[in-house]
Amino acid sequence: MADIIDGKAFAAALRESIADGVADFVAKAGRKPGLAVVLVGEDAASQVYVRNKHKATIAAGMESFEYRLAADTSQAELLALVEALNADPAVDGILVQLPLPNGLDENAVIQTIDPDKDVDGFTTTSTGRLLTGLPGFVACTPLGCLMLLKDRLGDLSGKSAVVIGRSNIVGKPMAQLLLRESCTVTIAHSRTADLPAVVRGADIVVAAVGRPEMVKGDWLKPGATVIDVGINRVPAAEEGKTKLVGDVDFASASEVAGAITPVPGGVGPMTIACLLYNTLEAANRREGIA
Numbered sequence: 001m002a003d004i005i006d007g008k009a010f011a012a013a014l015r016e017s018i019a020d021g022v023a024d025f026v027a028k029a030g031r032k033p034g035l036a037v038v039l040v041g042e043d044a045a046s047q048v049y050v051r052n053k054h055k056a057t058i059a060a061g062m063e064s065f066e067y068r069l070a071a072d073t074s075q076a077e078l079l080a081l082v083e084a085l086n087a088d089p090a091v092d093g094i095l096v097q098l099p100l101p102n103g104l105d106e107n108a109v110i111q112t113i114d115p116d117k118d119v120d121g122f123t124t125t126s127t128g129r130l131l132t133g134l135p136g137f138v139a140c141t142p143l144g145c146l147m148l149l150k151d152r153l154g155d156l157s158g159k160s161a162v163v164i165g166r167s168n169i170v171g172k173p174m175a176q177l178l179l180r181e182s183c184t185v186t187i188a189h190s191r192t193a194d195l196p197a198v199v200r201g202a203d204i205v206v207a208a209v210g211r212p213e214m215v216k217g218d219w220l221k222p223g224a225t226v227i228d229v230g231i232n233r234v235p236a237a238e239e240g241k242t243k244l245v246g247d248v249d250f251a252s253a254s255e256v257a258g259a260i261t262p263v264p265g266g267v268g269p270m271t272i273a274c275l276l277y278n279t280l281e282a283a284n285r286r287e288g289i290a
């Protein structure tokens with residue numbers, strides 16, 4: 001049976017070490033690091049994530065600035081808010097919760113964020129810095145996956161890794177991070193021929209495809225390390241109930257893998273912990289603290 005990679009416990013320890021870093025920052029800078037989170041509309045899951053971000057930000061000793069805007073907020077109003085946050089000296093990090101309601105141009109909003117406050121790592125400046133090996137912010141979910149992988153495996157160099165999914169938010173930055181660690185990286189997607197055979201060659205599998213329980217145990221190389229980024233709500237056995245599952249079929253995969261992240265409690269909690277990590281880093285950089 002595979003070892004379970006406990007993302008919840010890892011994230012809790014990371015948040016504690018960030019709180020220590022925040023205390024050092026306050027002592028040196030005479031102010032708290034500030035994170036601004038913008039939520040537009042009523043999406044139920046986004047409301048939960050934003051509430052959890054607020055709680056975690058306060059618990060780490062940071063300042064949390066929350067902006068909840070109506071679903072009919074115009075593009076111009078949203079851009080004006082982001083520009084105001086760019087100019088606000090108390091704000092070190094800016095995050096616009098995704099997805100945005102229909103009618104708002106997500107890309108235009110993201111690209112308006114000052115790259116030095118882009119703690120989500122979504123601007124093209126941040127992704128370009130990652131691609132070219134320059135210091136910058138890395139998107140929180142792939143950064144969290146990498147932390148879990150390094151904690152489990154240590155040096156990743158020379159390992160073969162398959163990333164299933166090519167989104168700008170997870171798949172592409174994940175592949176870049178693994179390349180930066182000197183893995184041999186394959187990015188697989190919906191058009192990849194014989195996906196099970198591609199996955200079977202990998203020491204590391206990162207599934208970020210958004211299809212419930214797609215990756216089966218018999219697709220895996222025995223002993224592989226499996227990171228499941230999927231968060232899919234599906235009907236549960238009990239009538240009228242739902243449950244969360246990943247992109248990996250946990251039951252069969254845990255028979256073959258060496259280690260695997262569960263859903264929930266694997267990658268998910270790392271996303272918010274890494275947001276705090278990036279915010280502290282942004283604050284230190286802005287104040288010139290090493």
Ligand SMILES: Nc1nc2c(c(=O)[nH]1)N[C@@H](CN(C=O)c1ccc(C(=O)N[C@@H](CCC(=O)O)C(=O)O)cc1)CN2
Pocket residue numbers: 049095096097098099120140141231244263264265266267268269270271272
């Ligand atoms: N601007 C952003 N928007 C979104 C991001 C992001 O990184 N930046 N990621 C996701 C949502 N997200 C954070 O925003 C997020 C998703 C999941 C979790 C998490 O802890 N999941 C738990 C399960 C939660 C549940 O019970 O529903 C887990 O996997 O254990 C945290 C944050 C999209 N939008």
